[in-house]
Amino acid sequence: MADRPYTLLSCGMSLDGYLDGPTVKRLPLSNKADLDRVDAVRASCDAILVGAATVRNDNPRLLIRAAERRQERLARGLPPSPMKVTVTAGGELDAGADFFVTGEADKLVYCPSSAVRSTRARLGELATVVDGGPQLDMRMISEDLSARGVNRLMVEGGGSIHTQFLTADLADELQVVVAPFFVGDSRARRFVGDGSFPWHPDRRATLAEARQIGDVVLLRYALSSRFCAG
């Protein structure tokens, strides 16, 4: 089997398991101290992957905020922020999105062969569009990222992406931050969709850490024997 990066899934969710609210407005689930923790986790990774819907809905920059963390990466011979990666079937990505126009690190877009030409035309030099074959799957993407030098991958959602990494058993670690409120509207996106997960009542995941960070709680789960507590 080809190598794949150490893969860490990260998300914030409400007490009732939602990643966002029912409207397109971005829902703040985290707090200042936790955002700084996420910044440190991002700085420790070679690449950050999000789904195309997250690029469209949240317009994330996915850059390291703390100057000292950017400096520390530069001192290690790395770009100030990790590579950005997204996946799309239809290629409907805005070339003006912050994902593409901010930061110096490489941007990769995986799409099926059928959408390669139109996606390249849309994004031009802003990103490398990778032909993922007839249908994308997260194992192929993981292995391709590994071949491109990504040893540590942070997956930041959304729900469809988390579902695919978890059900394909491609995650080594899960970091969930639980915010102290409910969304209470099933139009919102849940952390995961339906699927056959490797962790179920007869095979419980290992809780590696529970940490209070102000009014939120971080839960870290070890999902593979490669889990690294450090």
Ligand SMILES: NC(=O)c1ccc[n+]([C@@H]2O[C@H](COP(=O)([O-])OP(=O)(O)OC[C@H]3O[C@@H](n4cnc5c(N)ncnc54)[C@H](OP(=O)(O)O)[C@@H]3O)[C@@H](O)[C@H]2O)c1
């Ligand atoms: N709370 C958090 O920590 C957090 C983090 C991230 C996101 N979110 C929220 O999550 C929501 C989005 O979640 P989501 O599940 O709807 O979307 P998503 O996972 O961000 O992206 C889904 C999109 O990714 C592409 N995609 C996914 N799997 C694919 C595959 N196998 N092959 C080809 N393309 C694939 C498709 O793009 P195309 O449609 O372009 O074909 C698909 O529509 C956002 O509203 C955001 O606010 C929350």
